[in-house]
Amino acid sequence: MRGFFSGESLSGVDEPYRYFFRIIFRIGTITGNILFGLAFFMVARKMASSKLRDYLILTGIGDTIVGIALSTSALEPTYGIACHSLVLLSSYLFSIGFYLSAISLSQGSSLRQSI
Incomplete structure (x- = not known):
């Protein structure tokens, strides 16, 4: 499936509608x-926990x-260059936030009951 996410899979579509479908x-x-x-x-x-709140916001x-x-x-x-340069930072934020929220949630029994 060459170029599915870039819109190249629309090569069979008529030219006037191709850009509309990409948008x-x-x-x-x-x-x-x-x-x-x-979400x-x-x-x-x-x-209720401020640490868990911060981790979920990072995520x-x-x-x-x-x-x-x-x-x-x-x-x-x-x-494309400007956006793809943010992939490393955003992947790091998502991974660290998700990991630390799971660690924080698993260690606190009161946090588990609040969910």
Whole structure:
């Protein structure tokens, strides 16, 4: 499936509609990733522990940035380079936030009961 995420799979579509489908795909991808990150923010808002809240916020930020950074394509070099440079940082934020929230949750029995 060559170029599925960059919109190259739309090569059989008529030329006027090709760019329209790319825009729809990008908007859907970015919106989905923002909503997935928003779920972490909503859960973090209800946590009593400030450490766990901070870890979940880190996870939400990392997940949102990863999704946005990976939704650009190589067809737009100026935006592609800028966004792909954030992949390492956002992956680190997501991984560390998720790992530390799991560690924090597993160590506190009162936190487990609050969920």
